[in-house]
Amino acid sequence: MVSERASKQASKVEDVQLRDYELVVITSPEVEDEKLETTIDNISQFITEKGGIISSVERWGKRRLAYPIKHFMEGSYVLTLFKLKPTLSKELEARLQISEEVLRHLLIKMSS
Numbered sequence: 210m211v212s213e214r215a216s217k218q219a220s221k222v223e224d225v226q227l228r229d230y231e232l233v234v235i236t237s238p239e240v241e242d243e244k245l246e247t248t249i250d251n252i253s254q255f256i257t258e259k260g261g262i263i264s265s266v267e268r269w270g271k272r273r274l275a276y277p278i279k280h281f282m283e284g285s286y287v288l289t290l291f292k293l294k295p296t297l298s299k300e301l302e303a304r305l306q307i308s309e310e311v312l313r314h315l316l317i318k319m320s321s
Contacts, residue, residue, distance in 0.1 A: 227261065227292035229319035234305065235284040235312045238271055248310045249287055255301060261293035278312045 234252070236245055253263055269286035278284065293301070298316060305314040 226294070228295050228298075230291055230293055230298065231317045231319055232289045232291070232301075233315045234287045234289070235274070235278070235314070236287070236310045237279070237312055238281055238283045238285060240285065240310050244310065245285055245287075248308065249289075252289065252301075252305075255304060256289075256291050256293055259293065259297050259300075261291050261297070264290040264292070266290075281312060284312050 232252070234248075236248060240248070249266060249268075253266065256263055265288075267288040269288060271283050271285050273283050274281065295318075298318070302314070302316055305311050305316075
């Protein structure tokens, strides 16, 4: 009985701890500035609603891609540094994959 209770408490503690992440998102160059801001806001809103903390959001602007992605040769880059529960990273990536504006994304777990 005691070991089951201890394991349940340990799993709850793991869920509460936040990990550092770095997210780079490349959006289509055809996305207007207002729509780009909406996309960034949606990502930020997801992170904060799930209990995460955003450290910074850097807009790098339009840059040339190394290779064509969906027939585009350039894209708008955005870097976001944040803390989030590890269990929610898969959900964030799933949302990014179904987004029509996002060409590519890279979510990196920073070493702790």
